[in-house]
Amino acid sequence: MVEYYQPTSLQEALKIRSENKVTPYAGGTDLMIEADENLCYLFLNKVCEMRGIYEDAEYIRIGAACTYEKILQSELVPQILKDAVSQIAAPAIRNLGTMGGNIGNGSAKADSALVCFALDAKLQLSSVSGSRLVDIDKFYLGRKKLDMAENELITEILIPKADFGRYSYFKVGARNALAISRVSFAGVLSLKDGRISNIACAFGAVADTVLRFKDLEKMFLGKTLAEASAIKQDFVSAYSQSIVPIRGRVSMEYRKAVCMNLLNEFLSQSDI
Amino acid sequence: MNSIDFVLNGKEVKFTGNPAARLLDVLRDDFRLTGVKCGCxxxxxxxxxxxxxxxxxxxxxxxxxxxxxxxxxxxxxxCETARYAVLDKAFASVSAVQCGYCIPGMVLAAECVLAKTPHPTEDEIRVGISGNLCRCTGYNAIVNAISIAAKEGNGLW
Structure with a gap:
C-alpha cells in the first residue's frame, strides 16, 4: 500500500511535513479535481488544532482545515465572510472545503481569499521551527506562487476584530450554485466621526492574484461621504486605469466592465 | 498508516489500495456500489x-x-431504511424521476435536507439540492416530492 499520513495533532502534522515530500490536503475539493494518484497526501482533516474557530483580543482565528459549513455556523465569523462562503459551490462541497485549502491552492478566483484581502486578514504559517504571521496580500506572490516554504503549513486565518462598517460582496458567475467566479468583488467602508476611517476594494478572478489598490483607497480616507462623492469620478477613473484584467474563461473587456460596474455599485450602496 | 478502515453501509470494511484514489472510483469498482453515479x-x-x-x-x-x-x-x-421508503413513494407519486441518473444523489441530498430541517421551506429544499443537477425534470417535481416526504414521513426525521 502507498504511504499516507493522517495525523491528529498539529505537532505530528508539522513533523511529517518537514520529513517527507507530501501534499497538504485539507478539504480536498480543489486537489481532487486533478486527482493525481501519484501524490502522497498529508491529510489535515483530523488535526484538531486546525479545525476550530476561536477569538483572542485582536483576531477571529479560523483553523485552516475548518470547513465552510462550520464557518457558516459560527457566531464569531463576520457577515461579509459568511456571505461569500454561502455562495461557494453547494452544500456537499461546503461540507468538505476549507479556507486554508482555498487559499493554499493559490487561485485568484478563491472566493474566501478575496474577502481576506478586503478585511486585511493575516495567515499563520507554521513549521517545526516555529510560526510566522503573513499579511494576505504579501502571501500571494504571483499566479499560483505563494510565500510558503516546503516545510510550512497554513494553520490559521486571522481576521482582525474590527467594525468593518458597510460592506458589499458580489460574485458574478454563470449560475447560482457551483459557479466559478468570473469576477468577484468585496468592499468595506467604515466611518469615524463622519469621516471615512477605513475603505477596502478588492477584485477577484481578474488577474493573477486578487487586486487591491491601497494607494487609490487613500483618496477617500479622512473624507466625509459628501467630500468623497465630489471626487467619485476621479476615484473611479483611477481604478479604471489601474485594473488590467487577464484573459481567462471570459474576455478582458468583459472583466474590466464588470469590475467597474461592481465598484460603482459598492460606492452607491455606501452612499457615495 | 497501512490500511484504511471505515464503515460502509453498516459494515466494517478495509481498503488497502491507493490512498490517493477517489472514493467514487473505489465505491464503484472495488465495492461494486454502482448506485453511486459518476457524472463529472x-x-x-x-x-x-x-x-x-x-x-x-x-x-x-x-x-x-x-x-x-x-x-x-x-x-x-x-434504501434499506424507513426514511428511504417514504422518499421513494413521494418521488414516484409526482413522477420526480425521469432518466434517473441524478436520483441516487438527489435522494441522499433530500435525506440531508430533512435530517437538518424536518419541515423545510421550498427555499431550504432548493439550497439543499443546489449541488445536484437534474437535466430532465426541471427540479419542481423533485422539490415537490421532498415536501411531500416531509409531510408523509412526519416523525421519521
Whole structure:
C-alpha cells in the first residue's frame, strides 16, 4: 500500500511535513479535481488544532482545515465572510472545503481569499521551527506562487476584530450554485466621526492574484461621504486605469466592465 | 498508516489500495456500489453524492486516505431504511424521476435536507439540492416530492 499520513495533532502534522515530500490536503475539493494518484497526501482533516474557530483580543482565528459549513455556523465569523462562503459551490462541497485549502491552492478566483484581502486578514504559517504571521496580500506572490516554504503549513486565518462598517460582496458567475467566479468583488467602508476611517476594494478572478489598490483607497480616507462623492469620478477613473484584467474563461473587456460596474455599485450602496 | 478502515453501509470494511484514489472510483469498482453515479468528477453535478459522518459530500472530491475511521452511506445502504421508503413513494407519486441518473444523489441530498430541517421551506429544499443537477425534470417535481416526504414521513426525521 502507498504511504499516507493522517495525523491528529498539529505537532505530528508539522513533523511529517518537514520529513517527507507530501501534499497538504485539507478539504480536498480543489486537489481532487486533478486527482493525481501519484501524490502522497498529508491529510489535515483530523488535526484538531486546525479545525476550530476561536477569538483572542485582536483576531477571529479560523483553523485552516475548518470547513465552510462550520464557518457558516459560527457566531464569531463576520457577515461579509459568511456571505461569500454561502455562495461557494453547494452544500456537499461546503461540507468538505476549507479556507486554508482555498487559499493554499493559490487561485485568484478563491472566493474566501478575496474577502481576506478586503478585511486585511493575516495567515499563520507554521513549521517545526516555529510560526510566522503573513499579511494576505504579501502571501500571494504571483499566479499560483505563494510565500510558503516546503516545510510550512497554513494553520490559521486571522481576521482582525474590527467594525468593518458597510460592506458589499458580489460574485458574478454563470449560475447560482457551483459557479466559478468570473469576477468577484468585496468592499468595506467604515466611518469615524463622519469621516471615512477605513475603505477596502478588492477584485477577484481578474488577474493573477486578487487586486487591491491601497494607494487609490487613500483618496477617500479622512473624507466625509459628501467630500468623497465630489471626487467619485476621479476615484473611479483611477481604478479604471489601474485594473488590467487577464484573459481567462471570459474576455478582458468583459472583466474590466464588470469590475467597474461592481465598484460603482459598492460606492452607491455606501452612499457615495 | 497501512490500511484504511471505515464503515460502509453498516459494515466494517478495509481498503488497502491507493490512498490517493477517489472514493467514487473505489465505491464503484472495488465495492461494486454502482448506485453511486459518476457524472463529472469535478464536484459540479452531485451524481456521486454519498453521506459521510452524517454530511452530504461528492465522493469524486474525496481521496480514500481522508476517510479512515469514517462512516459512509451510499444509496445501496440508505434504501434499506424507513426514511428511504417514504422518499421513494413521494418521488414516484409526482413522477420526480425521469432518466434517473441524478436520483441516487438527489435522494441522499433530500435525506440531508430533512435530517437538518424536518419541515423545510421550498427555499431550504432548493439550497439543499443546489449541488445536484437534474437535466430532465426541471427540479419542481423533485422539490415537490421532498415536501411531500416531509409531510408523509412526519416523525421519521
Amino acid at each position: 468528477k469535478e464536484g459540479e453535478c452531485g451524481a456521486c453524492s454519498v453521506i459521510i459522518d452524517g454530511l452530504l459530500v461528492n465522493s469524486c472530491m474525496v481521496a480514500m486516505g481522508s476517510i479512515n475511521g469514517s462512516t459512509i452511506t451510499t444509496i445501496e445502504g440508505y
